[in-house]
Each structure stands twice: as structure tokens, then as C-alpha cells.
Amino acid sequence: MDGFEGTLIPRVIFQFDDFEVQEDEDRDTKDVFVDYRLEWETKVVREKYIFDAAGWAEGGNQEGTYAGMAQFMRDTDHRRRHLEISELNFILTSESFDITLGKKIVQMGLSTLYTPTDRISPRDLNDPLDQKTYGVWLGSVDYYHKEKPP
DSSP: OOEEEEEEEEEEEEOOSSSOOOOOTTSOOOSEEEEEEEEEEEEEEOSSEEEEEEEEEEEESOTTTTTTOOSSTTOOSOOSEEEEEEEEEEEEEOSSEEEEEEEEOOOOSSOSSOOTTOOSSOEEOSSTTSOEEOOEEEEEEEEOOOOOOO
């Protein structure tokens, strides 16, 4: 491996009971919520190819975080328990073209928070302050045309 990078992001939220809250039977009544996310990325570069992979694992104790959004029918508490490989691609390079196959995050537009022109990469907007971008499966060929001097 040419490089492996990882980041652990913990988050602790305290809930104080000294204010009135509308009673809701789906509301989680714990006083302390703990979330974590481990992000990782690796890249292998050789003479004619590049292998790139990235993803994250997350967890937490707050029930109902992903209510109505779970991938599994038997998941009834909808806590943060997720493992995602957001990028896993292979790039074959040469002087005149590059061939890319795999899962990749495609960024379109300049904005970091919301880009109306980005209609390719899906996002998890469940937590607006902690958005996650998913990769899409794709294949592409980039051809580099060399202009001849006049």
C-alpha cells in the first residue's frame, strides 16, 4: 500500500430534562447520546494502474436515528450501525487515455454543502450537519488528444 489514512470522529450529545418536551412514544429518552464514525482511505499507485478505496463505519446508541430508512426489515431500533464502502475503483493509465472501473464519488459543482447540479452522487442528509456522500458504480474512458504544432 502506498498510503492508508484513517480518522476517528466521536460525538457526544447531552440531553437535559429541565425543559418541557411534547410526549412522543418514539422519542429516545436517554440523557447521553454517543455517535462515532471511522473514515478510511487507501490508494495504491503503480506504473500503469491506480487502485483506490475509501469508506466509513459508524455507530451510536440513539434509537430511531434512521427510522423509516433501514435496509433490513428486521432492524427495529434504527440505530447508527453502518459500514459503507464509498469508493472502490481501478484506473488503468497510459499517455493517451485512462480507463476507470468501479465505485466512485463524482463531485459536480463548486459548493461544499449543497450543489443543485450534482445529480449523480447520492447523499445521506439525515443529519444535515454531518452529510455523507455515497459513490456510484461507473465505467469511464478519458482520452487525451495531443495537438500537433502548426
